[in-house]
Amino acid sequence: xxxxxxxxxxxxxxxxxxxxxxxxxxxxxxxxxxxxxxxxxxxxxxxxxxxxxxxxxxxxxxxxxxxxxxxxxxxxxxxxxxxxxxxxxxxxxxxxxxxxxxxxxxxxxxxxxxxxxxxxxxxxxxxxxxxxxxxxxxxxxxxxxxxxxxxxxxxxxxxxxxxxxxxxxxxxxxxxxxxxxxxxxxxx
Amino acid sequence: xxxxxxxxxxxxxxxxxxxxxxxxxxxxxxxxxxxxxxxxxxxxxxxxxxxxxxxxxxxxxxxxxxxxxxxxxxxxxxxxxxxxxxxxxxxxxxxxxxxxxxxxxxxxxxxxxxxxxxxxxxxxxxxxxxxxxxxxxxxxxxxxxxxxxxxxxxxxxxxxxxxxxxxxxxxxxxxxxxxxxxxxxxxxxxxxxxxxxxxxxxxxxxxxxxxxxxxxxxxxxxxxxxxxxxxxxxx
Numbered sequence: 162x163x164x165x166x167x168x169x170x171x172x173x174x175x176x177x178x179x180x181x182x183x184x185x186x187x188x189x190x191x192x193x194x195x196x197x198x199x200x201x202x203x204x205x206x207x208x209x210x211x212x213x214x215x216x217x218x219x220x221x222x223x224x225x226x227x228x229x230x231x232x233x234x235x236x237x238x239x240x241x242x243x244x245x246x247x248x249x250x251x252x253x254x255x256x257x258x259x260x261x262x263x264x265x266x267x268x269x270x271x272x273x274x275x276x277x278x279x280x281x282x283x284x285x286x287x288x289x290x291x292x293x294x295x296x297x298x299x300x301x302x303x304x305x306x307x308x309x310x311x312x313x314x315x316x317x318x319x320x321x322x323x324x325x326x327x328x329x330x331x332x333x334x335x336x337x338x339x340x341x342x343x344x345x346x347x348x349x
Numbered sequence: 350x351x352x353x354x355x356x357x358x359x360x361x362x363x364x365x366x367x368x369x370x371x372x373x374x375x376x377x378x379x380x381x382x383x384x385x386x387x388x389x390x391x392x393x394x395x396x397x398x399x400x401x402x403x404x405x406x407x408x409x410x411x412x413x414x415x416x417x418x419x420x421x422x423x424x425x426x427x428x429x430x431x432x433x434x435x436x437x438x439x440x441x442x443x444x445x446x447x448x449x450x451x452x453x454x455x456x457x458x459x460x461x462x463x464x465x466x467x468x469x470x471x472x473x474x475x476x477x478x479x480x481x482x483x484x485x486x487x488x489x490x491x492x493x494x495x496x497x498x499x500x501x502x503x504x505x506x507x508x509x510x511x512x513x514x515x516x517x518x519x520x521x522x523x524x525x526x527x528x529x530x531x532x533x534x535x536x537x538x539x540x541x542x543x544x545x546x547x548x549x550x551x552x553x554x555x556x557x558x559x560x561x562x563x564x565x566x567x568x569x570x571x572x573x574x575x576x577x578x579x580x581x582x583x584x
Contacts, residue, residue: 197414
């Protein structure tokens with residue numbers, strides 16, 4: 162997961178710089194460092210690129226507005242993950258409430274992560290495999306899906322994932338194995 | 350010590366828990382050794398490793414995160430734009446409906462506090478004024494019927510036994526008004542005593558006047574009558 166960060170050595174420098182200056186440059190660096198992580202998390206919960214984009218923007222705005230009060234008791238990733246999941250839960254509630262009063266023609270799109278993304282180029286074997294992978298991922302139970310994503314993509318240690326998901330390390334390892342096994346079966 | 354750790358026998362569940370990290374190369378050396386040493390006892394685990402490797406090997410060779418990376422590329426620009434817009438709308442103040450409503454609510458609340466504060470103050474002033482009234486003042490306020498007597502006292506109107514009885518005068522005037530001139534004349538001519546008795550009811554009439562009427566002739570009486578007509582009866 163490579164990101165372009167502007168002249169900062171690590172996340173602590175970015176946070177300090179933003180806390181002191183509130184500059185656009187430090188805000189940009191902060192967003193770039195975590196944009197994939199936040200966007201991917203939001204996408205897993207919403208199953209929709211546009212919704213994930215909107216939520217990601219709001220997550221960063223909230224994070225930047227509250228960065229001055231960030232005490233560093235947890236990692237930035239953990240903190241951002243909590244903000245993102247909370248926003249996704251709120252978003253889903255709002256969306257389901259609105260859908261009670263309006264016929265949602267995009268219901269299909271809501272569950273098909275790749276439906277809007279398919280173009281002739283993507284129909285190539287590799288792209289299709291990627292699309293299948295995300296579809297399979299979206300079908301996993303939430304705990305298994307999140308454990309897999311946080312461990313496989315974000316490479317978080319089990320202890321940190323345990324704090325985020327409220328599951329024991331042993332339980333997480335079992336979830337991880339189940340997720341990998343199901344994905345392998347689905348993509349075989 | 351190291352050999353002891355590596356020779357620990359792992360059960361199937363423990364092997365399964367280590368399997369993903371083993372396949373993705375994320376086990377530390379000690380756990381990797383332990384896992385490999387136990388692998389020979391679990392042919393199903395060996396098969397699962399092959400299945401996972403075949404699928405995830407393909408996945409790892411591809412840029413699986415490309416769609417996410419592409420989609421999130423401009424996020425920093427969007428976030429900065431939104432931050433700037435919100436900053437300017439905060440300075441814009443009332444133009445932002447999200448801010449305007451709470452501000453208006455606070456202003457109305459403030460005005461209400463000032464209004465009720467003033468009302469309370471004026472009440473307090475009234476109470477302070479009441480506190481400097483005498484006991485008699487307070488009694489008067491509580492009993493408005495006594496107010497007239499209090500005013501009378503304050504302007505020194507004295508009541509005495511010799512004072513005029515205004516109610517009698519009013520009654521007398523009413524009676525006089527009811528008697529026509531001709532009735533008085535007839536009464537005096539036909540029965541002077543009756544007139545005397547009638548007039549004596551009004552306390553202020555001299556009865557000797559009736560005796561004098563008896564000795565008057567017609568002409569004298571008429572003259573007297575004319576004079577009486579011009580007299581103010583109250584004087």
